[in-house]
Amino acid sequence: MHSPRLQIDIEKRLSNFNLRVNLSLESEILVLFGPSGAGKTQTLNAIAGLITPDRGEILFDGTTLFRSREREETVNLPARLRHIGYVFQHYALFPHMTALQNVAYPLKGDDAGGRALELLRQMNLDDLAGRYPHELSGGQQQRVAIARALAAESKVLLLDEPFSALDQSIRQRLHDELRALQSRTGLVVLYVTHNLEDALTVGNRLAIIHHGRIEQVGTIDEIFRSPRNTDVMEILGLPNIFQARVVEASKGCSLIDWKGLRMAVNRELSGETVSGYILPTEIELTDSSRCSDSDGTVPGTVISLRHSTTHHRLTVRLANGCELDVAIGKVETLRPGSTICLRIKEDGVIVAGTTIAR
Numbered sequence: 001m002h003s004p005r006l007q008i009d010i011e012k013r014l015s016n017f018n019l020r021v022n023l024s025l026e027s028e029i030l031v032l033f034g035p036s037g038a039g040k041t042q043t044l045n046a047i048a049g050l051i052t053p054d055r056g057e058i059l060f061d062g063t064t065l066f067r068s069r070e071r072e073e074t075v076n077l078p079a080r081l082r083h084i085g086y087v088f089q090h091y092a093l094f095p096h097m098t099a100l101q102n103v104a105y106p107l108k109g110d111d112a113g114g115r116a117l118e119l120l121r122q123m124n125l126d127d128l129a130g131r132y133p134h135e136l137s138g139g140q141q142q143r144v145a146i147a148r149a150l151a152a153e154s155k156v157l158l159l160d161e162p163f164s165a166l167d168q169s170i171r172q173r174l175h176d177e178l179r180a181l182q183s184r185t186g187l188v189v190l191y192v193t194h195n196l197e198d199a200l201t202v203g204n205r206l207a208i209i210h211h212g213r214i215e216q217v218g219t220i221d222e223i224f225r226s227p228r229n230t231d232v233m234e235i236l237g238l239p240n241i242f243q244a245r246v247v248e249a250s251k252g253c254s255l256i257d258w259k260g261l262r263m264a265v266n267r268e269l270s271g272e273t274v275s276g277y278i279l280p281t282e283i284e285l286t287d288s289s290r291c292s293d294s295d296g297t298v299p300g301t302v303i304s305l306r307h308s309t310t311h312h313r314l315t316v317r318l319a320n321g322c323e324l325d326v327a328i329g330k331v332e333t334l335r336p337g338s339t340i341c342l343r344i345k346e347d348g349v350i351v352a353g354t355t356i357a358r
Contacts, residue, residue: 003027004155006188010046010056010066017212019043019053029182029189030217031203033196034235039212040192044158047190048086049079060084060156060188082156085149089161091141093133099144100129106152119147122181139163139170143177156188164195175202196237208232227352230275239325240278246271256349259320261298266346275352280313280327282348291341300324302338316342 003026012019019039023030032040045051046066047058055068065082067075093102104116120126123143133141142162149157159178163171179202182189193199199206206223208215215235216228227233233241244256246269254269255262263278291299300316303323307313312334314326326342334340 003186004061004188005059006047006061006156006190007057007059008043008047010053010058012042012046012051012053014039014042014212019046019212021046021209021212021214023190023207023214023217025188025190025205027182027186027188028204029179029191029202030205030207031199032190032192032207032209033194033199034209035194038194038209040194040209041160043209044086044160044190044192047156048084048158049077049082052076083152083154084156084158085146085152085154087142087145087149087157087159087162089164091133091145093141093144093148095133098130098132099125099136099140102133102144103148103151105148116147116151119150120144123147123177137170138166139174142166142174146178146181150185150187154187156190157182159189159191161193161195162191163198164193171198172201178202208235210235225350227277227350229352233275233277233352238277239280241275242277242322243273243275245273253346256351259322261318261320261322262296263344263349264296264346265349265351267351269351276350277352278324278344279348279350280325282345283324283326283328284343284345285328285331286341286343288339288341297341297343299339299341302334302336302340305334305336316340 005024005026008021008023010021019042021043032043034040042051046053053066053068055070058066064075065077097105099120100113100116103119104112107115117126117129120129123146125140125143128136128140136144163174191202200220205217205219207217210231215232216223230241242258244258246254247257247262248255249269251268254265254267256265256274286297291297298318300318302314303317304315305312311327312330314328316324316326318324
């Protein structure tokens with residue numbers, strides 16, 4: 001089966017940084033993830049034809065949507081001819097039109113109403129076709145907005161923080177519906193969010209954007225197991241980020257030093273320094289009476305303690321002044337001020353910029 005491809009390679013000077021985006025996506029949901037002001041919405045606007053890049057190229061399935069003069073003859077296809085659906089954060093439904101009329105608005109021909117009703121049926125809204133936006137819930141309004149975005153035979157769907165104002169349970173249901181819609185139709189979907197939970201729930205792949213630049217693109221597993229740099233780790237909000245010195249490196253293993261704390265890494269490292277993070281679930285509590293650097297354990301003091309149904313989440317201050325986020329099973333005697341002994345497992349030390357063998 002033919003898989004359509006959207007290719008973006010553009011630059012655009014903005015007020016506070018230069019937007020430089022190079023992305024390629026096919027029939028999938030690619031999540032463009034990054035903090036507010038990173039250039040996510042401007043990227044969508046450029047793809048949709050709402051703003052014009054300074055240079056570069058945007059292609060969809062062999063058709064040039066935009067091309068700057070430096071490449072060849074200038075091309076800048078109007079937004080209405082790009083067949084790209086765009087769903088905004090605040091729905092942008094016409095308040096004086098019913099759900100059916102909103103979806104039918106971009107359609108032409110005698111069968112516009114029938115096609116609009118079919119799109120509403122795909123979104124499980126056909127029984128609400130006669131209602132006005134103020135008579136619909138937030139989730140229902142957003143599904144109407146998606147149906148309208150698909151009305152003009154769109155092959156590409158852009159979503160800008162589409163579910164951010166909705167409750168968690170509604171967001172989860174809409175994520176499921178979006179994934180099902182993409183699988184059924186083969187759409188190319190670019191989904192913008194700064195909510196990590198949304199990104200991990202809905203996306204096939206992530207593209208991390210920071211200050212106008214794409215820092216890393218990959219599957220969720222690839223990015224979390226091998227983040228490219230400290231910026232990526234900080235944007236993802238990863239715990240226990242460190243900068244360490246490489247002490248020893250041999251075939252298949254290395255030893256690093258983080259402010260006096262020695263940690264084993266299960267791969268050979270190159271260079272003098274590395275950055276990375278430590279998985280809270282890969283730090284274990286050990287016998288505090290036999291805590292010693294010689295056996296890979298380290299003492300610490302519990303600073304704070306957060307409870308869940310199955311785990312404690314601890315903040316532990318080590319002797320070197322660093323703090324660790326630790327997730328362990330329930331231990332009834334733990335409280336702030338408790339002295340404990342920890343062992344950091346080799347598999348829990350993730351070093352940025354390294355490829356992990358599978």
